[in-house]
Amino acid sequence: MLRIILFGAPGAGKGTISGILEKKYNYKKISTGDLIRDEVRSNSIIGEKVRSVIDKGELVSDDIIIEIVKKRITSEYISEGYIMDGFPRTIIQAKELSKMVADREVAIYLKVEDEKVIINRLLSRVICNNCGAIFNAKNKPPKKEGICDICGGILEKRTDDNEGAIRERLRVYREITEPIINYYEDKGVLNRVDASISVREVLKKIGEILN
Numbered sequence: 001m002l003r004i005i006l007f008g009a010p011g012a013g014k015g016t017i018s019g020i021l022e023k024k025y026n027y028k029k030i031s032t033g034d035l036i037r038d039e040v041r042s043n044s045i046i047g048e049k050v051r052s053v054i055d056k057g058e059l060v061s062d063d064i065i066i067e068i069v070k071k072r073i074t075s076e077y078i079s080e081g082y083i084m085d086g087f088p089r090t091i092i093q094a095k096e097l098s099k100m101v102a103d104r105e106v107a108i109y110l111k112v113e114d115e116k117v118i119i120n121r122l123l124s125r126v127i128c129n130n131c132g133a134i135f136n137a138k139n140k141p142p143k144k145e146g147i148c149d150i151c152g153g154i155l156e157k158r159t160d161d162n163e164g165a166i167r168e169r170l171r172v173y174r175e176i177t178e179p180i181i182n183y184y185e186d187k188g189v190l191n192r193v194d195a196s197i198s199v200r201e202v203l204k205k206i207g208e209i210l211n
Helices: 015-026 030-043 045-054 062-072 090-096 115-123 162-179 180-187 199-210
Strands: 002-008 028-031 081-085 106-113 125-128 134-136 190-195
Touching: 002 015, 002 125, 015 028, 015 081, 015 199, 028 030, 030 045, 030 062, 030 081, 045 062, 045 115, 062 090, 062 106, 090 180, 106 180, 106 199, 115 125, 115 162
Parallel strands: 002 081, 002 106, 028 081, 106 190
Antiparallel strands: 125 134
16 A cells, blocks of 8 residues: 655645546545645534634644544555645654555655745635635636636635745744655655646656656
């Protein structure tokens, strides 16, 4: 069973790329972003805690994220393999993930050097409130404004997709998440991919890595 780990700064394209890989390789996509949004929409106790954190552009605590991920990773759900989108984000999460089921692990670091590229991507991003599909007003607009091409759901901006919150998320990312690059490099499973190029080129490079 293969575990693919996609990580990189906010706006690097993890959600878009993981969604395409899921369809192409029939691996299950496990998106912590989707899991967190499900908790928020459910208005559960955890969801309310998460809402106050993400509205400030901060990261959800390790213990909550790990608990949510463990619920989703079951042998029935991931019989062929799975793609981690947005997890791990810390060394603690990476070590916990290593304890979860997988025969082979491939870590793909989606790298974007220019911070302006990330900010512009996120300011133009909208997400379906029903299926979680991601669109971008500039480079991947929906066929009908405000409506999801896939399920007909309403497209919305995330509350933390404003410049102030984005810059705070990038600061937190550099401080907390970037160290996992060394963690996976030491394990010998790290692959770097330039995510500032087109989605087609990114997918081509990832295909070469997986094959």
